[in-house]
Structure formats: C-alpha cells, structure tokens
Amino acid sequence: MALxxxxxKDWTLEVDTRTAGATAPQWTRVGGLTSFTExxxxxxxxxxxxxxxxxxxxxxxxxxxxxxxxxxRKRTDAQAFTPDxxxxxxxxxxxxxxxxxxxxxxxxxxxxxxxxxxxxxxxSGFTKGGGKTDLEPFNFTLNGQGVPVEIPNPIATQxxxxxxxxxxx
Numbered sequence: 382m383a384l385x386x387x388x389x390k391d392w393t394l395e396v397d398t399r400t401a402g403a404t405a406p407q408w409t410r411v412g413g414l415t416s417f418t419e420x421x422x423x424x425x426x427x428x429x430x431x432x433x434x435x436x437x438x439x440x441x442x443x444x445x446x447x448x449x450x451x452x453x454r455k456r457t458d459a460q461a462f463t464p465d466x467x468x469x470x471x472x473x474x475x476x477x478x479x480x481x482x483x484x485x486x487x488x489x490x491x492x493x494x495x496x497x498x499x500x501x502x503x504x505s506g507f508t509k510g511g512g513k514t515d516l517e518p519f520n521f522t523l524n525g526q527g528v529p530v531e532i533p534n535p536i537a538t539q540x541x542x543x544x545x546x547x548x549x550x
Contacts, residue, residue, distance in 0.1 A: 391492040392417040393536075394450060396470045397485035408487065408535075411467030413452040413519075419488065419498075421446050446500065446529050448488065451520035454509060471521055475507035486523060491536045500529035 394414060399407040424443040429436070455465040464472075474484045482503045489497035502523035509519045 387490070387492065387494065389417070391490045391494075392488060393491050394448070394467070394486065394488045396467050397487075398466060398470050406485065409467045409470060411450070411452075411471060412465040413455040413468060414450055415453065416449075416451045416520075417488075418449045419446065420449070446525035448486075448502070448523040448525075449520070450523075451518060454517040454519050468519065471504055472507055472509075472519075475504040475521060483526065484523070487532065487535075489532075489534050489536065493534070493537050495534055495537070497532045497534040497537075498529040499532045501526045 392414075394411045394417060395408040396411060397406040398409040399405065422445045423441050425439040426442050428438040428440045430438075452468075454468060457463040470484070474482055483501050484504060485499070486502055487497070487499040502525050505522050505524055507519065507521040509517060511517050
C-alpha cells in the first residue's frame with residue numbers, strides 16, 4: 382500500500398465557550414481558518430562533562446507550546462451582525478489580561494489521525510483589518526500554559542473511524 386501525504390487543511394481548532402457555572406466544556410469550532418501551525422519552543426541546557434571525550438550533550442529542561450493561526454473573519458447571513466462564535470471567543474480573550482484571559486482549547490485532525498490535544502492558553506497578537514478591497518483577515522497566537530494533554534480524537538470517536546496500527550514482524 383502506498384503512503385499518502387496528510388493534508389494541512391484537516392486540522393480543527395475549538396475553544397471552550399461554556400457559560401459561567403457550567404461544568405462540562407462547550408466546544409466551539411473556530412471557523413474561517415486558512416493556516417494552522419503548532420510549535421514548541423524548547424529550552425536546552427548543556428549536560429556535557431569532561432567524561433564525554435569531547436562530545437556534547439544537551440537536556441531539554443522546558444518546553445512551551447504555541448499555535449499560530451490565521452484566516453478570514455466570518456459572520457452569519459443573519460440581518461443582525463452575528464460573528465463566528467469561535468473567532469469571537471478568541472477575539473474577546475485577546476483583550477483580557479491576567480488569569481481571566483485563560484482560554485481552554487483543543488485541536489485535532491479531522492481525517493481520523495490520532496493527533497488530538499487539549500490545553501490552556503492565552504491569546505496574543507490578535508490582528509484584524511486590511512485594505513479597502515480585502516476580505517478581512519485575522520491572525521493570532523495561542524500561548525500554551527503547561528503541558529498539552531493528548532486526548533482521544535473527537536472525530537474518530539464520533540464517526541467510528543478505525544485507527545489501525547500495523548506492526549511488521
């Protein structure tokens with residue numbers, strides 16, 4: 382069987398938009414995304430010694446995750462302005478400072494891949510605007526707080542995707 386490339390467009394980003402006092406998360410998709418990149422920034426420290434015969438050694442002592450995303454701002458077709466709820470949650474969080482700015486997010490692939498994570502973040506660099514003939518873009522960075530937790534892929538559990546792992550003997 383030939384290997385096939387994964388499509389970058391298969392990432393989904395959701396924010397927890399539960400109301401105050403609710404205990405269960407209310408996952409709301411962030412619509413209009415055109416770019417999604419998850420990265421880590423790793424701090425390493427030299428672990429080498431005279432005993433290493435001139436070879437170096439490094440140890441990762443801290444990792445920080447982040448997600449950079451961009452897209453086109455969206456709204457419904459309703460006569461009253463109704464923004465995309467996921468975009469709106471991020472826009473509002475980007476204007477808050479301190480612990481109240483924490484935003485619970487999850488991101489996963491919608492092709493059945495096991496890549497699925499959940500974590501707490503803050504929003505920085507939410508930009509919007511554009512030229513007179515542009516569709517209005519937006520971009521932002523989610524700055525991770527603590528370890529992102531690997532979760533069961535919500536699409537795989539909802540649609541019955543069977544994720545097979547084959548081992549060569």
